[in-house]
Amino acid sequence: MKTVRPIKEVWIRQAWQEQAFPSKRLHTEGGLSLQVISPGIPARGEGPDFQGALLSFDQGPVVRGDVEVHVYTTDWLRHGHGRDPAYENVLLHVVYEHDTHWPCLCGPSGQLLPTLRLKPLLPASPSQLRSHLKNASNRHPAGVGFCPRQSERPKNPIVLSRLRTLGEERFQCKVNRFKLWHRWISGEELLYRAVFEALGYTQCRRPMLELAMGVPLASLRCLQGKEKTSRERTRQRLLRGAGLLQSVRGEQPVVSPSAWQVSQCRPLNHPRRRIQAMADLVASLGKRSWTDAFSEPFTALPPEPSARDIHAALRTLHRLWSEPIRSSEGPRLLGKGRSRTLVLNAILPALLAIHGKGRRVGRRVHRAAMLHPCLPSNAVTRLLRKTFLPEMRTPPSSYGIVQLGMIELMRNYCQAAQDRCPDCPLLKGSNDTT
Secondary structure, eight states: OOOOOSSOHHHHHHHHHTTOSOOTTEEOTTSOEEEEEEOOEEOOSSSOSEEEEEEEETTOOOEEEEEEEEEETTHHHHTTGGGOGGGTTEEEEEEEEOOSSSSEEEOTTSOEEEEEEOGGGSOSSHHHHHHHHHOGGGOOGGGSSSOTTGGGOBOHHHHHHHHHHHHHHHHHHHHHHHHHHHTTSOHHHHHHHHHHHHTTTTTSHHHHHHHHHHSOHHHHGGGOSSHHHHHHHHHHHHHHHTTSSOOOTTOOOSSOGGGOOOTTOOGGGOHHHHHHHHHHHHHHHTTSOHHHHHHHHHHTSOSSOOHHHHHHHHHHHHHHHHTTOOOTTSSOSSOHHHHHHHIIIIIHHHHHHHHOTTSHHHHHHHHHHHTOOOOOOOHHHHHHHHHHOTTOOSOOTTOHHHHHHHHHHIIIIITOSSOOGGGOTTSTTOOSBO
């Protein structure tokens, strides 16, 4: 019989992230005093719930590691984390209820895991707990975000400027990568591969790129005719190449079916739907040049385009990419938000790699990237905005490049294997604090 849990694990994760409990006298079940410098970064996908937490046990040195959160202590055993190498770096087990006589459990490498029980520190009933978590006054400064130096943050204009610089660096890294590709493949194949890879999101980028390389755009040209029939043929060819549809005799998939990580994938983000979306785009463009099709919104601009002209070109590019993608079975195969993300992360850097910044079209593409509007938020951008831009009510019109800067900051500094907090470009020389 399934046990009904009145307390949800997501509430305990929120309480830990926001440090929504008295934090001056924390002690583990084994009697160790605990100081939380940073609760860590909420993780995405599989693995520990928080990464890069900064903790001090018994007034000792600050250590950096992961934190796992459960409702019950024995959930660690039920989930098999003690045998999973992904949990080797866990320093603390945070639970609502400690339901074992052992003061701590063991990790994959035999390390002892101190256990912090939150039940005595939180309201007893579920309704009171939910109300407590909604009350901002209950949050400890260490839990407003995740950064131990967030009190040093500069004023909003300085934060936005530095994030924009990081975003420009990230965008240029994409351009440089695509320039290397362009040495060996045509502009059309470059755009095809760049879009296909971006459709893979974080978990399936590699198999998507392998599929694009194994079933190149040139091999799909012969399937193009009437759009309705060519769309179905293109879908079947790509799905067979992906190993997601039974192959015909003599044809082997170019990607192993086991390469697709779909265990925690939302149904609307399943690789099958993304591959169908790509097939629809290929069929809609037919035998038209991809380079010409995606460059046309910028070549049609007046000699001295204004910011409004650039935004109009971006809207045309978004429509060119998203309008052909339909699904008769239900929701759109690709939403408008994901379409905007693909334009900034894949199409614009690929076009700049093809045309070069020295040409007029290239300069317009680069300006379009710098003026790109806000992208759909994700866990990283929401967390960094909450931490470093809490007073900002409305993002600026060219917020897309700032969001790229947030991703760059998180991956290359906040989540770096080594502690790079002292080198943080966002907080360098931060004398003008809020």
